[in-house]
Amino acid sequence: MRPIPIVSMTLVMAIAAILLPDSAMAEMSKKKQAQYPAKDELPDVNHPLVKKWVAEIDWSKVPKIPIAKAVIPNCPDCPKGKKGVDKNACWWTCDGCVAHDDIEVCPREKAWGLTYDDGPSEETPRLLKKLLQANVTSTFFVVGSRIMEYPETLIQEVKEGHHIGLHTWSHAGMTSLTNEQIVAEIKWAEKIVFDVTGLKTKYWRPPYGDVDNRVRAIVRQMGYKTVIWTKEWDSNDWQIPDKTITNKEVFRNFKWALSTVPKMKGGIITLEHDLFTQTVNVAGPLLDMGMKKGLEPMDIAQCVNDPEPYQNSALLSQKEAAKKPAVAKPDVKPAAVPAKPVTPQAQTPLVAPKAASLPKPDGKVTEDEDIAIKKVQTSGATQIAWSAACLAIVAASALLSL
Numbered sequence: 001m002r003p004i005p006i007v008s009m010t011l012v013m014a015i016a017a018i019l020l021p022d023s024a025m026a027e028m029s030k031k032k033q034a035q036y037p038a039k040d041e042l043p044d045v046n047h048p049l050v051k052k053w054v055a056e057i058d059w060s061k062v063p064k065i066p067i068a069k070a071v072i073p074n075c076p077d078c079p080k081g082k083k084g085v086d087k088n089a090c091w092w093t094c095d096g097c098v099a100h101d102d103i104e105v106c107p108r109e110k111a112w113g114l115t116y117d118d119g120p121s122e123e124t125p126r127l128l129k130k131l132l133q134a135n136v137t138s139t140f141f142v143v144g145s146r147i148m149e150y151p152e153t154l155i156q157e158v159k160e161g162h163h164i165g166l167h168t169w170s171h172a173g174m175t176s177l178t179n180e181q182i183v184a185e186i187k188w189a190e191k192i193v194f195d196v197t198g199l200k201t202k203y204w205r206p207p208y209g210d211v212d213n214r215v216r217a218i219v220r221q222m223g224y225k226t227v228i229w230t231k232e233w234d235s236n237d238w239q240i241p242d243k244t245i246t247n248k249e250v251f252r253n254f255k256w257a258l259s260t261v262p263k264m265k266g267g268i269i270t271l272e273h274d275l276f277t278q279t280v281n282v283a284g285p286l287l288d289m290g291m292k293k294g295l296e297p298m299d300i301a302q303c304v305n306d307p308e309p310y311q312n313s314a315l316l317s318q319k320e321a322a323k324k325p326a327v328a329k330p331d332v333k334p335a336a337v338p339a340k341p342v343t344p345q346a347q348t349p350l351v352a353p354k355a356a357s358l359p360k361p362d363g364k365v366t367e368d369e370d371i372a373i374k375k376v377q378t379s380g381a382t383q384i385a386w387s388a389a390c391l392a393i394v395a396a397s398a399l400l401s402l
């Protein structure tokens with residue numbers, strides 16, 4: 001038999017790549033999007049599904065803590081002065097209070113819980129490539145609204161063995177929402193992840209780390225574990241596009257944090273973002289720096305040693321087992337779900353790893369970054385503003401507590 005002419009195949013594929021839209025970048029169809037709340041907006045609490053979800057909660061278990069003031073979706077204002085924060089609220093953003101079941105660190109020494117928030121975005125595939133090369137899985141805390149734009153990227157994250165957690169529907173500060181709005185923010189994000197991947201998420205990270213005992217009591221009943229990050233290990237990468245910090249400063253801060261590793265009792269959880277060009281640019285070098293210091297990067301399920309990273313993990317593995325002898329039925333859920341990381345050696349290096357796409361630790365703004373900054377100013381401006389607002393608050397409350 002004649003071998004397939006490789007050259008012409010390549011040519012056909014190249015032409016196809018030009019003519020066809022990149023499927024990895026394809027937004028959900030308008031029709032599909034219409035099944036979900038509007039992008040980046042608080043979901044309607046009168047929607048029948050929200051009413052059903054709200055009815056599933058035992059509200060007697062939810063403490064009556066006043067709703068925080070905020071310009072939604074900005075990070076809420078912390079009450080001023082010493083008496084400001086009610087101790088019973090255990091409000092992490094404002095007083096650093098941690099509940100017994102908040103996940104802030106990895107228990108094992110050297111364990112490094114790697115987390116990226118706010119995606120998926122068009123920058124995510126570049127990060128995925130780096131993680132695959134490093135043979136590392138991370139947890140992606142995804143925003144429901146972004147999944148409408150990049151559903152294929154979410155599927156890619158799952159296929160490459162990463163762990164998916166929720167970061168709500170519209171990225172509002174949860175303590176500033178009503179009980180019903182909190183339910184809607186979580187459940188709509190949960191639903192879109194489930195619809196796209198077949199996974200029912202079990203871990204979530206509150207936007208801005210904004211969580212108190214009212215929010216916790218609600219999310220626990222929906223089966224969620226709250227993941228914050230380790231103090232001192234916030235990369236502050238999101239401030240790079242905001243131009244309030246340089247790459248160099250991010251690296252310097254991280255280096256300082258790394259110098260504390262030998263004295264640490266357990267592991268750490270870092271906070272990074274996969275929403276912007278600049279944050280993905282620093283992600284690679286940060287990963288390399290940490291690994292060089294002996295930290296062992298892993299996703300949050302691995303960090304807390306949870307063999308069931310999803311609420312439906314057991315069900316999925318049963319299904320997987322049951323499916324083996326029989327012919328797969330085409331009626332089931334979308335993307336099949338590998339629980340374990342894919343082996344990276346299976347990956348053929350189609351393109352030589354581009355050093356160009358990775359970081360220049362010199363902090364200079366390149367033309368590329370300039371373009372990205374402009375983009376940020378249109379599409380992501382609000383997000384940046386939210387984070388900035390929150391940082392100011394956390395900094396202020398840290399000063400108060402001194």
Ligand SMILES: *[C@@H]1O[C@H](CO)[C@@H](O)[C@H](O)[C@H]1NC(C)=O
Nearest residue numbers: 134135136341342343344345
């Ligand atoms: C990749 O990581 C897995 C699990 O962490 C390990 O078993 C495997 O040996 C690694 N592969 C390579 C090529 O390093």
Ligand SMILES: [Zn+2]
Nearest residue numbers: 117118207208
């Ligand atoms: Zn976020």
